[in-house]
Amino acid sequence: xxxxxxxxxxxxxxxxxxxxxxxxxxxxxxxxxLRVREDLGLPMRLVxxxxxxxxxADYELRYPQGTEEDEEPVAIRLDDIYARIAxxxxxxxxxxxxxxxxxxxxxxxxxxxxxxxxxxxxxRLLDAGExxxxxxxxxxTGAEVERLLAGxxxxxxxxxxxxxSELGQTKHSGELFRQVLxxxxxxPRQLVHLGHDLRSDLRMPRALGIxxxxxxxxxxxxxxxxxxxxxxxxxxxxxxxxxxxRILHPDASSxxxxxxxxxxxxxxxxIRDVLDQANRRDIRRLYFxxxxxxxxxxxxxxxxxxxxxxxxxxxxxxxxRAFRLPSVFEIxxxxxxxxxxxxPMLSLAMLAERVDxxxxxxxxxxxxxxxxxxxxxxxxxxxxxTLELLEHxxxxxxxxxxxxxxxxxxxxxxxxxxxxxGFFDAGPVGTVxxxxxxxSQDSLYKIAASHxxxxxxxxxxxxxxxxxxxxxQRNRKTAYAxxxxxxxxxxxxxxxxxxAQADHGQTVGYEHRPDGRVVxxxxxDGGHLRDWGISEFLDGAExxxxxxxxxxxxxxxxxxxxxxxxxxxxxxxxxxTRLIAETLGRVPYSGDHCDLALRESAPAFGLxxxxxxxxxxxxxxRRLMTEWYEASxxxxxxxxxxxxxxxxxxxxxxVLVKHSVLDSLKAARALRNYLKRLRLERATGRRLSRELxxxxxxxxxxx
Numbered sequence: 001x002x003x004x005x006x007x008x009x010x011x012x013x014x015x016x017x018x019x020x021x022x023x024x025x026x027x028x029x030x031x032x033x034l035r036v037r038e039d040l041g042l043p044m045r046l047v048x049x050x051x052x053x054x055x056x057a058d059y060e061l062r063y064p065q066g067t068e069e070d071e072e073p074v075a076i077r078l079d080d081i082y083a084r085i086a087x088x089x090x091x092x093x094x095x096x097x098x099x100x101x102x103x104x105x106x107x108x109x110x111x112x113x114x115x116x117x118x119x120x121x122x123x124r125l126l127d128a129g130e131x132x133x134x135x136x137x138x139x140x141t142g143a144e145v146e147r148l149l150a151g152x153x154x155x156x157x158x159x160x161x162x163x164x165s166e167l168g169q170t171k172h173s174g175e176l177f178r179q180v181l182x183x184x185x186x187x188p189r190q191l192v193h194l195g196h197d198l199r200s201d202l203r204m205p206r207a208l209g210i211x212x213x214x215x216x217x218x219x220x221x222x223x224x225x226x227x228x229x230x231x232x233x234x235x236x237x238x239x240x241x242x243x244x245x246r247i248l249h250p251d252a253s254s255x256x257x258x259x260x261x262x263x264x265x266x267x268x269x270x271i272r273d274v275l276d277q278a279n280r281r282d283i284r285r286l287y288f289x290x291x292x293x294x295x296x297x298x299x300x301x302x303x304x305x306x307x308x309x310x311x312x313x314x315x316x317x318x319x320x321r322a323f324r325l326p327s328v329f330e331i332x333x334x335x336x337x338x339x340x341x342x343x344p345m346l347s348l349a350m351l352a353e354r355v356d357x358x359x360x361x362x363x364x365x366x367x368x369x370x371x372x373x374x375x376x377x378x379x380x381x382x383x384x385x386t387l388e389l390l391e392h393x394x395x396x397x398x399x400x401x402x403x404x405x406x407x408x409x410x411x412x413x414x415x416x417x418x419x420x421x422g423f424f425d426a427g428p429v430g431t432v433x434x435x436x437x438x439x440s441q442d443s444l445y446k447i448a449a450s451h452x453x454x455x456x457x458x459x460x461x462x463x464x465x466x467x468x469x470x471x472x473q474r475n476r477k478t479a480y481a482x483x484x485x486x487x488x489x490x491x492x493x494x495x496x497x498x499x500a501q502a503d504h505g506q507t508v509g510y511e512h513r514p515d516g517r518v519v520x521x522x523x524x525d526g527g528h529l530r531d532w533g534i535s536e537f538l539d540g541a542e543x544x545x546x547x548x549x550x551x552x553x554x555x556x557x558x559x560x561x562x563x564x565x566x567x568x569x570x571x572x573x574x575x576x577t578r579l580i581a582e583t584l585g586r587v588p589y590s591g592d593h594c595d596l597a598l599r600e601s602a603p604a605f606g607l608x609x610x611x612x613x614x615x616x617x618x619x620x621x622r623r624l625m626t627e628w629y630e631a632s633x634x635x636x637x638x639x640x641x642x643x644x645x646x647x648x649x650x651x652x653x654x655v656l657v658k659h660s661v662l663d664s665l666k667a668a669r670a671l672r673n674y675l676k677r678l679r680l681e682r683a684t685g686r687r688l689s690r691e692l693x694x695x696x697x698x699x700x701x702x703x
Contacts, residue, residue: 007125015122075137078101195215202214245540259538272560281428287431321508327444370389417519457475495573507523584602584628604632607639
C-alpha cells in the first residue's frame with residue numbers, strides 16, 4: 001500500500017496576502033476608518049492612538065509572562081483582543097467595541113488577495129486527488145477564515161483548517177503541528193508543509209521531522225523596503241501596490257518589476273502634482289514631450305481615469321535636437337553655449353549634426369588652417385579649439401547662411417507640426433518633461449512666440465538644475481524633485497533619466513507626408529529599447545499608477561507624502577540593488593543627442609576595463625566607459641569589483657597630492673619667502689643702524 005502523504009499550507013502570506021505592505025497595514029486602514037466614522041462617537045484618544053492600543057492588547061495577550069525574548073507566544077483570539085480593549089475603555093458601549101472588531105474583519109476582506117502561484121499548487125494537488133489541509137497561527141475564528149477564503153477561492157475555503165485560535169496551540173511552539181499529525185494519523189515524514197515564517201513554517205516543522213519549504217513571495221523586496229513605514233497608511237499602500245504587482249504577476253520580467261516597483265513610486269507623486277497644478281491653473285491640455293514624456297503620459301492617463309479628471313493629455317514628439325536648431329534666428333552667445341556642450345565629449349561630426357549638416361559639409365566650409373587641425377571628424381575637439389571654431393560660424397558667410405537656412409526650414413516644419421497638434425489653440429499650454437536645464441522649453445517658447453507672441457507655456461519638470469534668464473511669466477517652469485542648487489540630488493539625474501524611456505527613437509526633426517500631415521523624423525525605430533523590454537517596463541509602471549490611484553482613492557483622509565520617499569529612492573540609485581543595476585545598467589544609452597553610439601549605461605567590466613577605469617585621468621574617458629559607476633560595480637565579478645574600488649582611492653590620492661603635498665610645498669615656499677623677507681628686513685635694519693651711527697659719529701660736536 002502506498003504511503004499516505006498530506007500537504008499543508010499556511011494561510012496568510014502564503015495562500016493569501018494583503019494589498020498593503022504587511023498585515024499591520026490593515027490596522028492602519030482601520031485607524032483611518034475610525035477617523036472617518038465620526039458617527040461612532042469614539043474618544044479621540046482611542047482613535048488617534050488606536051494602533052498603540054490594538055498592538056499593546058495583542059502583545060500582552062500573546063506574551064502574558066514577559067516578552068517575546070523570554071517565552072513562546074500563546075494562541076489568542078480576536079475576541080480576546082477586543083475584550084482587553086473594552087476593559088481599557090469601560091465607558092464605551094460594548095456594541096461600539098463589537099463594531100470596531102467587525103470593521104477590522106471587513107477591511108481584512110477588502111484588502112486580501114490570493115497568491116496565484118501557491119493557489120495553483122493547491123489546485124494541482126487537489127486535482128491529483130491529494131489531501132490538502134490549512135494550518136495557521138491566526139486570531140480569526142474558523143468560520144471567519146472560511147469566509148475570507150471563500151472571497152478568494154472556493155476550493156481553498158473547502159480545505160480542512162487547523163487554526164491556533166480554535167485549538168489553543170501554535171505552529172511557533174510546534175504543538176499545532178503535533179495536533180495535525182495526530183488528527184490526520186500521520187508520521188512526521190508524511191506531512192509536507194509550505195509557509196512564510198522562518199521559525200514557524202521551516203525550522204520548527206523540520207525539527208519535528210516534517211518536510212517543510214519556505215515561501216518568500218509575499219515578503220517585501222529590497223526596493224519596497226526602501227519606502228516602507230509600518231505605521232504609515234500611505235507607505236503601506238505604496239509598498240503594498242508594488243508587492244501586489246509581483247504577487248499577481250509571478251512571471252513578470254525584471255523590466256516590469258522595475259516599472260512597478262521603482263519607476264511607478266518615483267514618478268507617481270510628480271505626475272499627480274502636475275495634474276493638480278494644471279487643474280488649479282486652468283490648463284486643460286498637457287503635452288508630454290517625447291521621449292521622456294511617454295511614461296509620464298501613461299501614468300497621467302491612469303491617474304486621471306481613476307480620479308475622474310477632465311484633461312486633454314497629448315504626446316508631443318520633440319527633443320533638444322529637434323527644438324534647438326529651429327530656435328536659431330541669429331548666431332549669438334546663446335547658440336554658442338549649446339553648440340559647445342560636451343556630454344561628455346564633442347566631435348566635429350556631432351557639432352555638424354546639431355546644425356543639420358554632415359561632418360564633411362561643415363569641414364569643407366572651414367578655413368584651410370582650421371580644416372587641417374580637424375581632419376578626424378569623430379575625434380574629441382579640445383575646448384579651446386571648440387571656441388575658436390565657433391567664432392568662424394559668424395565670420396564665414398557660407399557657414400552662417402547654411403546654419404540660418406537650415407534653422408528656418410526646421411522652424412517652419414516645427415510650427416506646422418505644433419499647429420497640427422493644437423498647440424496654439426488651447427489657451428495656456430502645459431508641457432511635461434524629465435527636465436535638467438530647461439533649455440528645450442526656452443527653444444520651444446522662442447519658436448512658438450515667433451508665431452504667436454501672446455502664447456504662454458508652463459513647463460512641469462521632475463527636476464531642474466537651473467532657471468535660465470529666459471524664464472518669464474509667459475515661459476514658466478516648475479521643478480518637482482530635483483531643484484536648482486540641490487547639488488546632491490543632481491548626481492542621480494542620469495540614473496533617473498534611465499527610467500524615462502520610450503518605445504521609439506529620438507526625434508531629430510519633422511517632415512511633410514504626402515497626405516499633408518507633418519510627422520516626426522526619428523533617428524531609429526527604437527528596436528534596441530523594445531529588445532531591452534520597454535513594453536513590459538511601461539506596462540508595469542502604468543499598472544502601479546492605476547492600482548495605487550484606485551486603492552488610495554478609497555481613503556478620503558489619506559495624506560500622501562511623496563516628497564518623503566524621494567530620498568530613499570534616490571539612495572537606491574546611488575547604491576543600486578542587483579535588480580536595479582542589472583536591469584537599468586543594460587539600457588542602451590547615449591549621453592548626447594547627437595552621439596550616434598549607443599552603449600549600455602552601466603556595462604559589467606572585465607579586468608582590463610576595470611584597470612583602465614580605475615586609473616584613467618580624464619572624466620570624459622571614464623564616462624564613455626560607463627555612465628553609472630555604482631551600477632557597473634554591482635554588475636561586475638568580485639575581483640573586478642575589488643579593482644574598481646581602487647577608482648575612488650586613486651581619486652582620493654590625487655586630492656591628497658593636490659591638497660596636501662602641493663599645499664605643503666606652497667606653504668614651504670611661502671615660509672622660505674617669509675624668512676628671506678625677514679632676513680632682508682633685518683639686514684636692512686642693521687645697515688641703517690650702522691649708517692645712522694656713522695652719521696652721528698661724523699657730525700660736528702657742539703661748542
